[in-house]
Amino acid sequence: MATTHRQTETQTETQTETQTETQTETQTETQTETQTETQTETHRQKHTDRNTQTETHRQKHTDRNTQTETHRQKHTDRNTDRNTQTETHRQKHTDRNTQTETHRQKHTDRNTQTETQTETHRQKHTDRNTQTETHRQKHTDRNTQTETHRQKHTDRNTQTETHRQKHTDRNTQTETHRQKHTDRNTQTETHRQKHRQKHTDRNTQTETHRQKTHRQKHTDRNTQTETHRQKHTDRNTDRNTDRNTQTETKRQKHRDRNTDRNTDRNTQTETHRQKHTDRNTDRNTDRNTDRNTDRREKHICAVVEERSGTSYDLGQTVQNHMKLKQTDPHTDLATHYNTTLRSLLDEHAPPSTRLVPNHPPSPWLTPEIRLAKQERRQAERKWLVTKLTVHKQIYKAKKHIVNKMVSKAKTDYFHAKIMHSTSSKELFTAMSDLLGISTSSPSPPSTTKKAYPNCSHTTLQLKSIPYAPNLTRHTLCPAHPTLPSPEVPSHALGQ
Numbered sequence: 001m002a003t004t005h006r007q008t009e010t011q012t013e014t015q016t017e018t019q020t021e022t023q024t025e026t027q028t029e030t031q032t033e034t035q036t037e038t039q040t041e042t043h044r045q046k047h048t049d050r051n052t053q054t055e056t057h058r059q060k061h062t063d064r065n066t067q068t069e070t071h072r073q074k075h076t077d078r079n080t081d082r083n084t085q086t087e088t089h090r091q092k093h094t095d096r097n098t099q100t101e102t103h104r105q106k107h108t109d110r111n112t113q114t115e116t117q118t119e120t121h122r123q124k125h126t127d128r129n130t131q132t133e134t135h136r137q138k139h140t141d142r143n144t145q146t147e148t149h150r151q152k153h154t155d156r157n158t159q160t161e162t163h164r165q166k167h168t169d170r171n172t173q174t175e176t177h178r179q180k181h182t183d184r185n186t187q188t189e190t191h192r193q194k195h196r197q198k199h200t201d202r203n204t205q206t207e208t209h210r211q212k213t214h215r216q217k218h219t220d221r222n223t224q225t226e227t228h229r230q231k232h233t234d235r236n237t238d239r240n241t242d243r244n245t246q247t248e249t250k251r252q253k254h255r256d257r258n259t260d261r262n263t264d265r266n267t268q269t270e271t272h273r274q275k276h277t278d279r280n281t282d283r284n285t286d287r288n289t290d291r292n293t294d295r296r297e298k299h300i301c302a303v304v305e306e307r308s309g310t311s312y313d314l315g316q317t318v319q320n321h322m323k324l325k326q327t328d329p330h331t332d333l334a335t336h337y338n339t340t341l342r343s344l345l346d347e348h349a350p351p352s353t354r355l356v357p358n359h360p361p362s363p364w365l366t367p368e369i370r371l372a373k374q375e376r377r378q379a380e381r382k383w384l385v386t387k388l389t390v391h392k393q394i395y396k397a398k399k400h401i402v403n404k405m406v407s408k409a410k411t412d413y414f415h416a417k418i419m420h421s422t423s424s425k426e427l428f429t430a431m432s433d434l435l436g437i438s439t440s441s442p443s444p445p446s447t448t449k450k451a452y453p454n455c456s457h458t459t460l461q462l463k464s465i466p467y468a469p470n471l472t473r474h475t476l477c478p479a480h481p482t483l484p485s486p487e488v489p490s491h492a493l494g495q
Contacts, residue, residue: 029132032139039146040125046153047118050160054107057167061100064174068093075181079188096170103163110156121149270394277382300344364406364413372402 072093076086128135128142206218376398383391414434421427431437 033129033132036125036128040121043121043153044118047114050114051111054111057107058104061104064171065097065100068174071178071181078185274378274382300341300348364409366409369402369405369409372398372405376402 072086072090075089079086128139132139209218376395379391379395379398383395414430417430417433418427421430
């Protein structure tokens with residue numbers, strides 16, 4: 001009986017212990033769940049409160065911006081004479097607005113971060129509720145994470161507090177700025193009042209002066225004030241013009257520096273390319289000369305073989321001349337070689353006559369102009385080979401430079417010739433050279449004698465003149481009143 005009683009007691013004890021353990025475990029689990037739910041609810045409430053605070057802060061900021069805009073408009077309408085100060089004030093306001101915009105952006109980014117964090121926290125909380133039975137050990141780690149999260153939230157709250165403090169400081173600054181503006185407006189009002197008082201006093205004085213017949217003094221004073229105003233306006237205009245000219249000179253210097261750099265680079269590249277092309281042309285000319293000499297020798301040998309019917313070897317003839325030089329010490333190998341080649345060339349390729357045009361002399365041509373013309377021809381050949389717009393522009397620039405140099409040289413030459421002419425004969429020869437007129441011409445036909453009996457019949461032969469390409473002859477008849485006289489255009493003197 002005792003053993004059975006003990007067994008029943010032990011059974012009851014074990015049952016009570018298991019019941020108490022299960023009850024305590026369920027109680028602890030429910031308590032932890034309720035605690036976590038309350039924490040999440042408080043966290044959500046804090047986030048909603050923070051969002052509402054940011055919204056109110058935005059609304060206040062927009063109201064403040066509207067107020068500043070209205071204040072700015074009033075200030076511009078009120079203080080027209082202080083444009084420079086208002087401009088600086090506007091710039092400061094725009095900087096402040098940009099700062100507030102950046103602050104808004106940071107606020108929105110922070111809100112999005114908190115939203116994402118709350119979403120992740122909710123997801124973690126749901127996962128935690130589903131895995132509470134299997135992850136009791138991880139619950140302590142999660143509690144530590146929540147502690148760190150709380151610490152971060154407290155840090156964020158402190159940051160928001162500091163941000164609020166900054167905003168309050170900024171508001172105080174705006175209030176002080178407003179107070180300064182009000183003080184300035186009061187000063188302007190007092191100044192206006194004083195000016196009005198002075199004006200009234202001056203009017204009374206002028207009335208008294210008018211009564212005392214001192215109108216002239218009043219007019220003198222008005223003229224002085226007008227001159228003072230005019231000086232003030234002139235000073236302001238001079239300052240503005242000086243500033244504009246300084247800025248323009250700085251811009252022009254910067255542009256000139258950039259253009260000089262670009263031109264230097266282009267000239268360097270062009271010189272490099274020109275050297276490369278010259279090297280290639282020299283190589284090609286050397287090769288072509290070698291080929292042409294070989295072809296000539298072969299052609300001479302072939303022609304001699306065809307004419308004589310026997311084989312002809314130019315090398316054998318040279319060896320024969322060498323033997324002749326050994327036998328005859330007075331003969332020269334070079335002379336024999338030249339005479340034989342010249343005789344063969346004269347026989348099979350006789351010289352032909354060509355007509356070379358006789359260009360008039362150009363005493364105004366200088367070595368600089370010749371060099372410029374050579375560079376122009378090189379640029380033209382390069383453009384014709386490459387067909388690039390860059391080379392075409394370079395060719396046009398070179399052509400323009402050559403034309404300017406030639407026109408300047410001609411004008412200087414003829415001007416010096418006309419100025420240094422000592423007699424009328426030299427003057428007329430200079431003018432005929434300028435107009436391209438030669439006095440050696442046949443007499444005019446008989447029809448001109450019949451048509452113009454009073455004419456002196458001095459016939460002038462005109463060359464190809466650019467301003468009269470269709471004229472070949474012209475008869476100067478100064479005695480005839482209806483005969484038109486040739487007019488020389490102004491641009492002919494520069495050619």
